[in-house]
Amino acid sequence: MSPSTSNSALFDAVLFDLDGVVIDTTELHYRVWEEFSRDRGYAPTREELLATNGRRAGETLRAWFGTELSDEEVEALTNDRERAFHRLLAHEPVVAVPGVEAYLRSLRQAGVPWALGTSALAENAELALERVGLEDLFPVRVTSRDVTWGKPHPEVYLKAASALGVAPEACVVFEDAVAGLRAARAAGAACVAVATSFPRHVLAREKPDWLVKDFRDLPAALRPGGQGLMAPTGPHP
Incomplete structure (x- = not known):
C-alpha cells in the first residue's frame, strides 16, 4: 500500500509492537x-x-x-x-516474525534508533524476546508497567518516542492490530500494518501508510538508507 504522503518524508526512528510484529505469539x-x-x-x-x-x-x-x-x-x-x-x-515453540532480526540489524548499522512499545507485561516481553534471541536488540522498551492507558490510546508510542528523544511525528510504527494502528495514528506517527494477526482487508480499513506481509516485504521507503528512513540529523523538517 502506498503511503498517504510522499515517500520523500523522513523518519528519524522506528517503533515496534511486540506480539505479531517481532514474535509470532x-x-x-x-x-x-x-x-x-x-x-x-x-x-x-x-x-x-x-x-x-x-x-x-x-x-x-x-x-x-x-x-x-x-x-x-x-x-x-x-x-x-x-x-x-x-x-x-x-x-511452546515460538518464532520471530520473518525478516525482523535482519531489519533490526540494518537499523543499527545505519544508526537509526528504535524502541519497543507493547501492551505486554515487562516479564513476558523479556521472555518473548529471549525465546527468539532478540533480547539484546531491544535496549529501549516501553511495556504495560510504564503506561496508564492501553492501546488505542497513544501513550505507549508517545513514551517510546520520548525515550528515544524523537518527536512521535518523526517515527514510523510497525503494528499488527487495529488498536495498535489507531494508537500510532493518535500519536501522530506513520504506521505500517503487518498482516500476521488480522486479515489484510481489516487492516486496510484502518488506512495504514503501508500494508505488508512481514519484514521481507518492505518498500524502499522503510529500509535504512532509502528516501524515507534515515538516521536523525537534527530537528525533523
Whole structure:
C-alpha cells in the first residue's frame, strides 16, 4: 500500500509492537484466552479473540466478565491469565516474525534508533524476546508497567518516542492490530500494518501508510538508507 504522503518524508526512528510484529505469539495468546475463559464459563468467539490484539488484559476481562469487576478482581484475574501465558511462552515453540532480526540489524548499522512499545507485561516481553534471541536488540522498551492507558490510546508510542528523544511525528510504527494502528495514528506517527494477526482487508480499513506481509516485504521507503528512513540529523523538517 502506498503511503498517504510522499515517500520523500523522513523518519528519524522506528517503533515496534511486540506480539505479531517481532514474535509470532498470536495463536498462543488466543489459546490462553480460550482456556482461561472456558474455565470461567465464557466461550469467546473468533472475533472476540481477534479484538484482544493490542488490548490490555484488564480491558478484555471487563468486556467479557463484566464492567462491575473491581480493580482488585481485575488485577487477580490478569495475574492468573499472564502466568498461564508465561508458562506456555516458556515451553511452546515460538518464532520471530520473518525478516525482523535482519531489519533490526540494518537499523543499527545505519544508526537509526528504535524502541519497543507493547501492551505486554515487562516479564513476558523479556521472555518473548529471549525465546527468539532478540533480547539484546531491544535496549529501549516501553511495556504495560510504564503506561496508564492501553492501546488505542497513544501513550505507549508517545513514551517510546520520548525515550528515544524523537518527536512521535518523526517515527514510523510497525503494528499488527487495529488498536495498535489507531494508537500510532493518535500519536501522530506513520504506521505500517503487518498482516500476521488480522486479515489484510481489516487492516486496510484502518488506512495504514503501508500494508505488508512481514519484514521481507518492505518498500524502499522503510529500509535504512532509502528516501524515507534515515538516521536523525537534527530537528525533523
